[in-house]
Amino acid sequence: MFSIVLTWLIVAWGALSCIYMLRCAWRRFPKCDVDDVIPFLYPVDISLAESLLDPAAEFEFRWKLQPPQFREAQRKRMRLYLELTRRMAHNATVLVAYADAEKTSQDPRRVSLASALQEKAVDVRLYAMLTRFKLRLWLLLRSEILISKPVLPHLRTACEIDGIQTYSALKIAAAAAFVQLPPEELASLTRNL
Amino acid sequence: MIFLTYIPLVLLSLLLWRLVRVRAYRTVPCFFAYAAFAVVADTLRFAVHNHSSSYYAAYWITEAGYDVLGILVMYEVLRNLFGTFTRAWWGRLVFPVILIAGVWMSLARTEAIPSRVVGVPFYIVIGEIAVRFVQVFIFAGLVTLVPVLGLRWRQYIFGIATGFGLYATIMLLTTIKFSDFGTRFRLSWGWTSLVAYSVAVLIWLWFFSVPQKVTVPNSELSAPSPGVLKHYKDALRRMR
Numbered sequence: 001m002f003s004i005v006l007t008w009l010i011v012a013w014g015a016l017s018c019i020y021m022l023r024c025a026w027r028r029f030p031k032c033d034v035d036d037v038i039p040f041l042y043p044v045d046i047s048l049a050e051s052l053l054d055p056a057a058e059f060e061f062r063w064k065l066q067p068p069q070f071r072e073a074q075r076k077r078m079r080l081y082l083e084l085t086r087r088m089a090h091n092a093t094v095l096v097a098y099a100d101a102e103k104t105s106q107d108p109r110r111v112s113l114a115s116a117l118q119e120k121a122v123d124v125r126l127y128a129m130l131t132r133f134k135l136r137l138w139l140l141l142r143s144e145i146l147i148s149k150p151v152l153p154h155l156r157t158a159c160e161i162d163g164i165q166t167y168s169a170l171k172i173a174a175a176a177a178f179v180q181l182p183p184e185e186l187a188s189l190t191r192n193l
Numbered sequence: 194m195i196f197l198t199y200i201p202l203v204l205l206s207l208l209l210w211r212l213v214r215v216r217a218y219r220t221v222p223c224f225f226a227y228a229a230f231a232v233v234a235d236t237l238r239f240a241v242h243n244h245s246s247s248y249y250a251a252y253w254i255t256e257a258g259y260d261v262l263g264i265l266v267m268y269e270v271l272r273n274l275f276g277t278f279t280r281a282w283w284g285r286l287v288f289p290v291i292l293i294a295g296v297w298m299s300l301a302r303t304e305a306i307p308s309r310v311v312g313v314p315f316y317i318v319i320g321e322i323a324v325r326f327v328q329v330f331i332f333a334g335l336v337t338l339v340p341v342l343g344l345r346w347r348q349y350i351f352g353i354a355t356g357f358g359l360y361a362t363i364m365l366l367t368t369i370k371f372s373d374f375g376t377r378f379r380l381s382w383g384w385t386s387l388v389a390y391s392v393a394v395l396i397w398l399w400f401f402s403v404p405q406k407v408t409v410p411n412s413e414l415s416a417p418s419p420g421v422l423k424h425y426k427d428a429l430r431r432m433r
Contacts, residue, residue: 003301007369010298014329014362017336021355024339024346125342 037178038185040094041192042087049164052081055153075139077152082135088167089128091193092121095174102177113177120170123161130158198387202235204394211401217349223269224353227262228397234258257317263324264292266353267331273350274335291330292323299323306369322368325361332358352400356393363389 051057062070095117102114138150156162171193178189209228212218218225234255241247268288275284299322308318332354339346367385 001305003298003305004369006298007302007365010326010329010333011362011366011369013333014358014365017333018355018359018362020336020339021346021351122342129341 037094037098038189038192041091041189043192044084044087044091044167046164046168049081049084049167052077052084053153053156053164058152074150074152078135078139078150081152081155082132082139085128085131085135085163088124088163089132092124092128092170095121095170096125099177110177113173117170117173117177120166120173123166124163124170127158127161127163127166131155131163134158198383199235199239201387201390201394202232202239204391204398205231205235208394208398208401211398215401217401221266221269221273221349221353223262223265224349227259227266230255230258230262253314253317256321260317260320260324263357264327266357267291267324267327270331270335270350270354274338291327291334295323295326295330298326302369322365325365328354328357328361329365332361347400347403349400352397355400356396359396360389360393 061073065073099114099118099121102110103118105111105114134155156164171190174193175186175190178186181189205228209232212225212228234251237251237255238248241251271288271291275287296319299319302322303319308315310318335351335354336346336358339351364386367382
């Protein structure tokens with residue numbers, strides 16, 4: 001009986017996936033050009049992310065604050081990092097869509113740069129997805145009550161992907177992919193990322 | 194009427210021709226081998242369809258071949274995907290885990306709905322159902338990753354997974370649902386299988402209708418011009 005129910009669930013998952021692919025095919029390929037990138041990016045403060053993931057800063061907080069105050073401060077820091085990872089994931093999505101369009105170019109250099117950009121963007125998405133899941137779980141379970149103490153510096157890597165390093169690499173890949181832009185637009189791209 | 198059952202052979206021949214045209218044997222060699230094998234297998238079945246004992250042997254031998262190649266193609270799909278977006282150690286564990294889950298589901302299903310075949314064909318059927326489960330797992334997993342990771346869906350590996358996934362989903366559905374239909378089961382199963390497989394081949398033809406660009410490694414590209422390099426350096430300086 002259990003195997004039949006499981007089989008039905010797997011079949012339903014497969015059927016939903018077929019419907020999703022049909023929807024993708026129906027919508028065809030949204031063409032995303034450079035004008036659809038810069039205004040859609042959210043700025044990510046990398047130095048803020050670095051300070052949130054700094055073990056010394058966290059140790060200092062633990063040392064200086066009383067446990068209830070530290071818990072409150074830690075929750076605020078977690079919410080802040082959650083917002084940063086949300087922005088990272090969003091920016092990566094925008095850049096993946098742009099790289100998709102760039103891959104249809106005839107110029108092999110542009111195709112190569114778009115592939116590199118897409119690879120970094122997918123890594124950022126994967127890191128952001130796993131980190132946000134962990135953060136939401138910590139926030140939902142009131143952290144210390146049910147699970148071990150949440151330590152923000154542990155979020156630096158997820159699935160062997162270093163979040164800050166990968167996001168910096170994404171910025172470099174984006175700068176390389178957008179190098180043909182006029183200087184003022186390139187400046188706004190680097191500012192918005 | 195018998196010729197209608199060989200519609201997939203015509204479609205597979207078109208697919209094989211298309212695969213040669215886009216040089217798919219370089220990017221997806223296992224799938225190319227699968228398509229070539231399918232053309233040869235269906236031709237063999239057609240050639241011996243008037244001789245029942247030869248047809249029986251050809252049918253089950255080619256079914257076993259389909260099982261092995263089906264698994265290899267799924268491995269190729271996963272290897273291409275994980276090679277693209279992550280080199281994490283757990284990437285190597287995904288396929289064995291899916292394979293074990295597929296075999297376990299197949300055995301559990303055989304326990305719940307006993308098969309009517311015995312001997313070697315019994316094991317081939319178990320293998321075939323395990324392959325169907327693996328195909329649905331990988332297809333549904335890939336499709337789930339499209340919105341989650343923002344992956345590009347219009348690429349060969351998604352096309353291959355979609356064709357197999359659709360066919361496997363329908364075949365699993367028929368094996369669990371059509372058993373309620375009694376004597377009409379065999380006829381309905383045959384036609385459903387034929388239509389589903391034809392649709393799967395049409396999906397592959399559609400995906401392979403556009404040549405996929407192979408990414409050129411950076412080292413083979415010419416150096417950027419000094420102006421472009423200056424732009425790039427300025428952008429990097431602003432980032433720091």
